Amino acid sequence: MNRSEQLKNRIEKRIRRDGIAGKKLNAAPIQADVRCISFYDYMEMCLYDQEYGYYRSGAVRVGKSGDFYTSSAVGTIMGEKLAGFLTRLVDEYGGCADVGEWGAGTGRLSKQIIDIWEQERPDWLSQLTYMVVDGSPVHLAEAERLFQESRFETQAKAEIRFMTPQEAEIEHWRDKPLIIFANELLDAFPVHRLVLHEDQLWEMAVTLSEEDSSRNGRPFQYAIVPLTNPELEQSLAADGIKLAEGQEVEINLAAERWIKEMSARMSAGALIIIDYGHEADELAGPHRMKGTLLCYKDHIAHDDPFRFIGEQDITAHVNFMACRRAAEKSGWKVSYYQTQKQFLIDQGVLDDLVDHDGSDPFSEAAKRNRSIRQLLWSDIMSEAFKVMILQK
Structure with a gap:
């Protein structure tokens, strides 16, 4: 039995053993009384299970042989x-x-x-x-x-x-x-997922899939449960987020906790966060009805977290407004916040562009210029990535 099957069985056992009562989300009317775990717990197991989690087992996950690239590539x-x-x-x-x-x-x-x-x-x-x-x-x-x-x-x-x-x-x-x-650390923390259903705020959870879906490689499916943590609704309210009917959103309480914990340990210093994300109003805008959750497998992105259990990355965009709130409450001062593009410009990257005759596209000068252009003008790396610097 491979690692993915082992992890799938471990998640299934946890649902059967520790699952709370929830309701399935189907095209048909919502069914009651299914056992499920929060999406946060599911994502944590998929990524960080000590034996079979994506980041705890298997091969190198980043780079050409992995599933995604970072800016250092x-x-x-x-x-x-x-x-x-x-x-x-x-x-x-x-x-x-x-x-x-x-x-x-x-x-x-x-x-x-x-x-x-x-x-x-x-x-x-x-x-x-x-x-x-x-x-x-x-x-x-x-x-x-x-x-x-x-x-x-x-x-x-x-x-x-x-x-x-x-x-x-x-x-x-x-x-x-x-x-x-x-x-690119905070985007890999497990997130809670919320949805507004029939004018009520629910937390999205994970339950066992129906038999036909399981045969097609999706052993789990979404369910909904009452909010498992009061901080979830408080976070939405603090950011002024109001969801539309059926809209989904991710809340990254783990990122907020990490920022607070780092502050508690450091009497003086700095915390530099580089990640893709936006302000709360952009993350919960009407064009994001399904939130920002994405999965990466072999450098291909999709939005189904119930495939390739333990063998794909699962991420969500970072809410930098929530990061700022957590930072200021825990003693940090936000000394800088800009797009990655602006950060690189502020560090003088435009001065690094060099003239060359273009005869050799593989010359060091040509490759360096291409790297700068990719970081500055790529839709993903230039504007979606932000740099937040916290100091004390």
Whole structure:
């Protein structure tokens, strides 16, 4: 039995054992009294089950051989610009701060940053502790391999530590300032899904599929239950969201909690969030009747979370208004918030465009210009991605 089947069976057992009463959502009138778990619990198991979850088992998930790309795969531009910005932040804290990437994947972006620092700031690099944090054992192993194969001598100077989020949580956090950046982390946190049905707000849940659907590879289907957490309705109200009949929306309480937890640990420092998302009114606009949930398998996007159990990424757009609320309540100051495109421009990326005669499309100059154009003018990477910087 493969991992996907194992995980499917584990979810089914949880529904049968711990499921709460809900109602199926069908074309026919809603049926009562089915056992189900919240979509949050389902998504958490699909992505983070310790044995069979998408981010806990299997192969490398990011890059050409995985299911999706991040901005670090588009040349080295993002790494270079982040390195420069982080350098200025460290200088703000007197040249004495530790740095880490949370949700680092295979460590490619961190490696690009360290490469730049070795060349440009060896003066304080030897005092630096750099944390590479990721929940995937495969990703962490790949990150360690990437650094070990590097030709540079930085590892003998800077302390580079590879750890899981659990290890980072129990790590003794020093008194010195800490700067953490997270590139496409929050969109992978499990979300609650809500729907307005017959003028009542319900939480979307997951129940066992009808027999014919199960035969077609969809062992689960949506149901609805009363809200499992009062914070869900409070979050909607705080953002001024009013759903239309039948409209669905995602609430990422886990992202809000993470921002608060990072603040509680850091007496001084910064949190840099880079992710795709929008303000609340855009996320709940009339053109988004089905929310923003997407799945990625072999670089193909679709919206069915009940296929490829444990073998596909499941994401939702980040609500940056909710992030701002959580940040300000927990002691952060929002020092910067712009699109990724504007952030790169503010970091001088336009000055990196170079003239060339165009005779060789594979020259370093041509490839670099293409990378910059892709980051600045791609519909997804330029405007949908935001950069929020929190400081204290």
